[in-house]
Amino acid sequence: MLLLQDVCKTYRQPDGAELPILNIPRFEVARGEQVVLTGRSGGGKTTLLHIIAGIALPDRGKVELEGVDITQLPEAARDRFRAEKMGYVFQTFNLLPAFSALENVLLGMTFGGRSADRGRAEQLLERVGLTGRLTHRPAALSVGEQQRVAVARALANHPALLLADEPTANIDAGRQQQVVELIRETCREENVALLMVTHTAEVAGQFERVEALETLNQTAEVA
Amino acid sequence: MSLLTIAWRSIQQRALSSWLTGISMALGVALIVIVLVINSLTQRFFNNAAEGFHLIVGAKGGKMQLVLNTVFHMSQPIENVPYAYYQEFAAEDGEFGKIVDLAIPFCLGDTYKGFRVVGTVPELFDKNPYTWRGDDPVYYEFREGGRNLRDARAAKDFEVAAFEAVVGWSAARETGLEVGSKFEITHGVEGHTHEEDQFTVVGILEPTGTPNDRAVFVNMEGFYLLKGHALTAPAGEDDHDHEDRDGHEGHDHDEHEDHDHDEHADHDQDEHDHEGHEDHDHAEHEHEGHDHEDHDEHADHDHDHEGHDHASGPRQPLPENQREVTAVLVRLAARDDLSAELAIPSLIKQINKGRIAQAVLPVGEVQQLLNTFVAPTRWVLLGLTVAIVVVACIGVMVSIYNSMAERSREIAVIRSLGARRETVMTIVILESVMLALLGGLGGVVAGHFLLGLFAPAITQHAGVPIEWWHLDVGELILVPLLIVLAALAGFLPALTAYRTDVAKALGNSP
Structure with a gap:
């Protein structure tokens, strides 16, 4: 379902020197599969997620989702494709502060080409345990509740793939397990493939498939 | 969303x-x-102020001034035209009578508490729409309890009807005049008060949004009877003996230094001191052939027109040959072959060619005023x-x-x-x-x-x-x-x- 082939990304540093970040010959994720990606800080995990999401483009290589190479799509089509096929849970949640929990989820549906489905948004929030908090703005929600809203928003558009960038990084250890379990369960229920980046060994240990970026990445060859 | x-x-x-x-x-x-x-x-x-009439006819002089003082009750009146000339418009057999639908005389020059007093006729309010809503004319209305002026000459109680007044709503509000109020008007802007005669308010106008809201209208017949508002009767007419009252009573010129009296051939200014004309005491004037202190010698004189001999019997309307008007507001009749508007240019030309008066197009002057x-x-x-x-x-x-x-x-x-x-x-x-x-x-x-x-x-x-x-x-x-x-x-x-x-x-x- 997700296939990366010969994906390379290099950053140019202020002094003009090139810094190779990614060189991934091949990486695949099957439909409904749940994969955790580990790696050192600054190793390019977030960059990889951005490339998969089409937020950033690789210098070369192919990123296919359901047979569509998103690197070949024009920017507007890529944005639309991302809205329709992918959900994204950020480390800092990135909920919009002026919108209520329900509106944040509805916002996730706005750009996907379908009309916003309030019923589904409410259902998702109910699924993540926020039935009574629909009209609350992020500032009125706890960190854990905010993360649950972010999960509901990411799943709002029936994506094929959910990208989660260290979703437990800002949550206390006691609640990390709940959040990971919530994400995994809802992805299973929706038959959504999951690619989660984490630093936490406890979180990584719950996944059947754990990929270390250092193993996938062959940046030394690029350099 | x-x-x-x-x-x-x-x-x-x-x-x-x-x-x-x-x-x-x-x-x-x-x-x-x-x-x-x-x-x-x-x-x-x-x-709006210029609506309702096609032409304003007044003494020769500044066109804008004529419009300002007749339509807007501003500036100073130019001079007067003979009443007979007004009749050329008002009377059916007058020179212009056949093409005129309505001719309203305006006698100006006096004030009441700073508001212009206009001597006029009842037709101003009941035959003249002050504006139009679409094709519908909008006529003046009176506040509850009020009514229009009356045709004093046709009224049985001439003396009462002649001294009736109608007040614009704004003027009424600011002066405190109400229906039934009696008031004396001031000669000119700051001249003497006509203490001898009081006008009675019979009507307060509903707001019109025109300058007439800020004016006081009195019956023209009463206006003429005020002291100093009558012309001297022309010489040779037996029933009018004030031979040399030659127009200085034209009720305004003594206060208006900018008048060019030389333009008015019928005015004999030499015999008057306009500067010292504060109280119109007839004793101060030279009246050839007439002595106010010697009325016995003129038993057949009609003194009523002078407006100050109240004791000599019921007052009568001022004879027409002793009257003047400051302006005539003219509305032309639409004729089958020529609309009123089309008749205007030739009429203006005809009037202006004469020596007596000028005719101006109020709309044109107002437009010029606006543009300026x-x-x-x-x-x-x-x-x-x-x-x-x-x-x-x-x-x-x-x-x-x-x-x-x-x-x-x-x-x-x-x-x-x-x-x-x-x-x-x-x-x-x-x-x-x-x-x-x-x-x-x-x-x-x-x-x-x-x-x-x-x-x-x-x-x-x-x-x-x-x-x-x-x-x-x-x-x-x-x-x-x-x-x-x-x-x-x-x-x-x-x-x-x-x-x-x-x-x-x-x-x-x-």
Whole structure:
């Protein structure tokens, strides 16, 4: 379902020197599969997620989702494709502060080409345990509740793939397990493939498939 | 979720900044609305004032002056024309009688507490519409309990009817005159008071939005009977013996130093001291063949026209050969073969060719007045107010632009959720437009509210009736103009949103 082939990304540093970040010959994720990606800080995990999401483009290589190479799509089509096929849970949640929990989820549906489905948004929030908090703005929600809203928003558009960038990084250890379990369960229920980046060994240990970026990445060859 | 909702939420997010920007916009728009409405009402006031009549006929002199003192009750009356000349318009067998539908005489020169007194006839109010609504004429109405002047000469109680008055609503309000009030008018603006005769208010006009709201109308018959308002009877006419009252009683010229009496061949100024003409005491005048102290010698003299011999029996109307009028307001009759409007140029030419009077087109003069005084002011004020709105729009731009740095992450999140660059750009422009629109609408409401608040003061000082609910067509253009300006103002911050590097804004770092 997700296939990366010969994906390379290099950053140019202020002094003009090139810094190779990614060189991934091949990486695949099957439909409904749940994969955790580990790696050192600054190793390019977030960059990889951005490339998969089409937020950033690789210098070369192919990123296919359901047979569509998103690197070949024009920017507007890529944005639309991302809205329709992918959900994204950020480390800092990135909920919009002026919108209520329900509106944040509805916002996730706005750009996907379908009309916003309030019923589904409410259902998702109910699924993540926020039935009574629909009209609350992020500032009125706890960190854990905010993360649950972010999960509901990411799943709002029936994506094929959910990208989660260290979703437990800002949550206390006691609640990390709940959040990971919530994400995994809802992805299973929706038959959504999951690619989660984490630093936490406890979180990584719950996944059947754990990929270390250092193993996938062959940046030394690029350099 | 619509883009409008997203834009509105963003405005809410920056509530303080949005409020300040909106208020700034509202103040600018309120100012424009006030200027537009006052300007529009002033123009309407001037234009309405000239409605109802085709021509104004008066003594030769300044055209604008004739219009100003007959239509607007401003400036000084020029001079008078003989009553017989007025009859050429009013009488069916007069020179112009056949083509005239209505001729209203105006006798000017006196005042009451600063308000112009107009000696006229009842037809001014019952046969002359003061304006038109579409094709329907709108006639004067009297406040409850009031009525029109009467045809004094046809009335059994001539002396009562002749001294009746009708007061414009504004003049009544400011002078305190009510139906039944009695008052004495002042000769000229600051001359003596006609203490010998009092007028009785029989009607207060409903507001008309014309200068007539600020005038006092008295029956012309009574006006003539006031001391100093009669001409001397021409020599050789037995029943009129005041041979040399030669027109100086024309009820105004002594107060008006700018009159060119030389233009009036029928006035014998040499025999009078106009400067010292403060009280019209006949003893101060040289009356050839007539001695007020020796009335016995003139048993057959009719003194009533002098208006000061109340003891000599019932007063009679002033003989017509001792009368003058300051102006005649003329409405032409539409004829089958030629509309009234088409007859105007030839009639003006015919009147102006004569030595007695001039005819002016009030609408034309008013238009010239507007073009001379009102139009340039309008452009200056509009220029200033448009500048204010432009500044307010720049304020909107600065406000949104300054917020872009802190909103880059928010924009990046929206982009990551699938919004295109053009979409976030549209959201920012919508924010700008909504702010301007809300500020603008608030400004329109505030402008009309302020107009309502200050309407009485404006009306009192400027004489122009202010209707706070009056909607100027410019206001309808204002809103689309604001939308365009706001969209332009929003373009720069929108471009910043467009250029937002999503990966970078989301905290992408290797």
